[in-house]
Amino acid sequence: MNFYNEIKQKLIDNEIYEKVKDYSKEKNRVITYYEIGRILNEAGSVYGEDIVGKYSKRLQIEVGKKYDKKTLFRMRQFYIAFEDEKVAPLARQLSWSHYTELLPLKDINKIEYYIDQCMAFNLSRNQLREKIKNNEYERLPEETKIKLVNKDESNVQDFIKNPIIIRNPNNIEVIKEKTLQRLILKELGDGFTFIDNEYKIKIGDRYNYIDLLLYNIDYNCYVVLELKVTELKKEYIGQIEIYMNYIDNNLKKPNQDKTIGIIIVKKDNKFIMGYRSDNRIISKEYELV
Secondary structure: OOHHHHHHHHHHHHHHHHHHOHHHHHHHHHHHHHHHHHHHHHHHHHHOOOHHHHHHHHHHHHOOOOOOHHHHHHHHHHHHHHOOOOOHHHHHOOOHHHHHHHHHHOOHHHHHHHHHHHHHHOOOHHHHHHHHHOOOOOOOOHHHHHHHHHOOOOOOOOOOOOOEEEOOOOOOOOOOHHHHHHHHHHHOOOOEEEEEEEEEEEEOOEEEEEEEEEEEOOOOEEEEEEEOOOEOOHHHHHHHHHHHHHHHHHOOOOOOEEEEEEEEEOEOOHHHHOOOOOOOEEEEEEEEO
């Protein structure tokens, strides 16, 4: 079994392919590297772990300097991560630069989540890197992670992270609610669209103002968001419930789902949330960074 010659020929073929097939060269590269990872894994079981280092020295001389030990190790790691027949199809979804960001994660459930995000929103490598850096997967509710593994149906609350990370470029220690409103929409999750801030509603003879009124396109429902720069208090739940009912009675159409309520606070209070009567209301903490 001449593992080295097989690897060398695949790399040479890929180098040629990249020069003449621009429109599909990235997919070919990913497939080639996956196959090389398989061969390296087999070679390692025959000749020992140091075979990657030995092959890389020869390949850098005979094929190109970019095929160093680290690159070959990533190819092998790539194959091992996706060799299971259930996840192998994922190995052809993204570019190699995306996979170099994903491979250090090791947890295949986490990797699958980020692959789905890349596919759904056409994320660049830098955008993917930012999501990983912000620990987006880790900040998902545990129930959501279980749903993702089991491929269960999700709802609008599932993908709202906790805490919600708010970028504070000016390092303001005490930040105003209106400033937070502008910063927070991007962090909420997928499918949210902005309708209005300080949305005016009339209840009886008094006007009230919803901090943020949003709509989630994916789940076909309005979302009332109240932002508080304090710890969660019981009166916040009563307040947002009134606002949700108002939207359901006055804006929601028959073909739309019921309104969701999100309270974003400086500090959560799970004891209070445990006594809420409407599970459509959730609370999340925000964190300034």
